[in-house]
Amino acid sequence: MWLKTRMFLLVALLFGILYGVVVGVGIWMGAGAWWIYLIIAFIFLGIQYLIGPAIVGRTMRIKWVSEKEAPELHRMVAELAGKAQLPKPRVGISQVAMPNAFAFGRTSRDSRVCVTQGILKLLSKDELKAVLGHEMSHIKHRDMMVMTLLSAIPLIMYWIALGTMFRGMLGGRGQAGLIAMLVGMGAFALYFITNLLVLYGSRIREYYADKGSVELGNEPHHLATALYKLVYGNARFKGRPELKQMEGVKAFFVNDPTRAWSEIKELAQVDLDMSGTIDSYELMELRSKTIKLSSADKMMEILSTHPNMLKRIRHLSSLMA
Numbered sequence: 001m002w003l004k005t006r007m008f009l010l011v012a013l014l015f016g017i018l019y020g021v022v023v024g025v026g027i028w029m030g031a032g033a034w035w036i037y038l039i040i041a042f043i044f045l046g047i048q049y050l051i052g053p054a055i056v057g058r059t060m061r062i063k064w065v066s067e068k069e070a071p072e073l074h075r076m077v078a079e080l081a082g083k084a085q086l087p088k089p090r091v092g093i094s095q096v097a098m099p100n101a102f103a104f105g106r107t108s109r110d111s112r113v114c115v116t117q118g119i120l121k122l123l124s125k126d127e128l129k130a131v132l133g134h135e136m137s138h139i140k141h142r143d144m145m146v147m148t149l150l151s152a153i154p155l156i157m158y159w160i161a162l163g164t165m166f167r168g169m170l171g172g173r174g175q176a177g178l179i180a181m182l183v184g185m186g187a188f189a190l191y192f193i194t195n196l197l198v199l200y201g202s203r204i205r206e207y208y209a210d211k212g213s214v215e216l217g218n219e220p221h222h223l224a225t226a227l228y229k230l231v232y233g234n235a236r237f238k239g240r241p242e243l244k245q246m247e248g249v250k251a252f253f254v255n256d257p258t259r260a261w262s263e264i265k266e267l268a269q270v271d272l273d274m275s276g277t278i279d280s281y282e283l284m285e286l287r288s289k290t291i292k293l294s295s296a297d298k299m300m301e302i303l304s305t306h307p308n309m310l311k312r313i314r315h316l317s318s319l320m321a
Contacts, residue, residue, distance in 0.1 A: 003208045010201050014153050017194060021160065021187065042152060049106065049148050056104050059249050061095040062114055073120075076129045077113055080136045083216045089113045089139060093120070098242050099233040102252035103135035104144060111139045122233050123226050130213050130223035131254055137212025143205045147251075150201055154194040161187035202251065202305040207315055220316040224270075224278040227255060227316075231267055231309055232276075234260035256306040263309045266297070270313060278313065280320065287317035 056062075067074040074091055081088040089103065089111040099118035105111035113135050115128070123131065138144070165184030214220055234257035237243045243257060250256050272282050291314050293301075301308045307315075 003204055003211065007201065007204050007208070010197060010204065011150070014150060014194060014197055014201075017190060018153050018156060021157065021190060044155060053104055053106065053110075053112070056102075056249055056252065057092075059245070060102070060114065060116075062092040062112075063095060064090060064092045072125070073115065076125075076132050077136075080129070080133050080216055084136050084140045084212075086111070086136065086140055089136075093117060096242065096246075098237050098246065098257060099123075099230055100253045100255070100257065101131050101135055102249070102254070103138050104252055105139070106144070108139055108142070113139075118233060119230070122229055124222075126219070126222045127226035127229070130218035131226045133213030133216040133218045134209045134223065134254055136216065137209040138205070140212060141205065141208060143209070147198070147202060147205065150198050154191050154198060157187050157191035157194055161185075161191055196302065199303065199305055203301070203307045206306050207312065210312065210316060211319060214316075214319045219280070220319045221278055221280045221283045224283050224313045224316045227309060227313060228267060228271065228278050229276070230255050231260045231263050235264050251305040253306075255309065256304055259300060259304060259306070259309075262297070262300065266293075266310045267313075270310070283313070283317045284320060286314055287320070289314075 065073070070091065070093065073093075077091050078088050086108050089105070090113070092112060092114040094114050094116040096116040097118045099116055099122045101113070101115045101119055103111060103113045113132060115132075119128065119131070161184045163184075164180045164187060210223060213223055234243075234255065237257065238261045246253075246257055250258060270278055270282060270286055272285065291311055293308060293310070297308060301311075306312075
């Protein structure tokens, strides 16, 4: 319930900021002038929304597979789609060695669920199904549409900032030019703040998708183990070109591969028997522990689309029966 409440308050805050800025700039510039910034922002987002799936498909080198080619993968996706009361998504395998999974698409009827070759070699069937449940939950919650809509707000702030500062430079050194520059600087500050709020929203959606996977019948310790293995699997790619190539699409992934190396050390305290997995006992033990993060870890999380992995696995422990 607290996840829904946080998301509701976040959306209310973001649209409250948007409403306040639009009304203020509208009064200052005139009723019609500020509309151009809204139009430009939504045109850019509309184009991104339309061509986004094609860009993801090309970047991730996806091969769409039939039931004959990947029967077990199709069976898992079909079972989860049935439990989630969704149309079965298109199933693909990314020709990428880095282990991960992702879902994308414009609507639930246009949804696609993909896994990389690396994750198929890394996870057990139960762990893979838990990850697919996470991705199915993103589709069920319409996260791509929600995050695209929220992303419009920083973009509008950016265009307002750019336009008003440009207007201020053209306005000379008079009072009108100074006011325009101040409005532009304020809009740039709000651009930065709303970007951070959108990232926070993205992290909430990840927690919510983890919860959704458990609600679809997956055991919390299977998803915790999958996340744990993904961190170690992604960390092996530190400094390699594949990691840099994934930078633009990492928001789609189950975890942030660019942070994996820094997360290894703190995750060592979870795997008590050093088996490479997190069983139900170890997850229950984590439930009673206090999570302490360094200032650097906290800052990295604030600037990330994904929650800190130790906090995320701790959240999974709270979902155990």
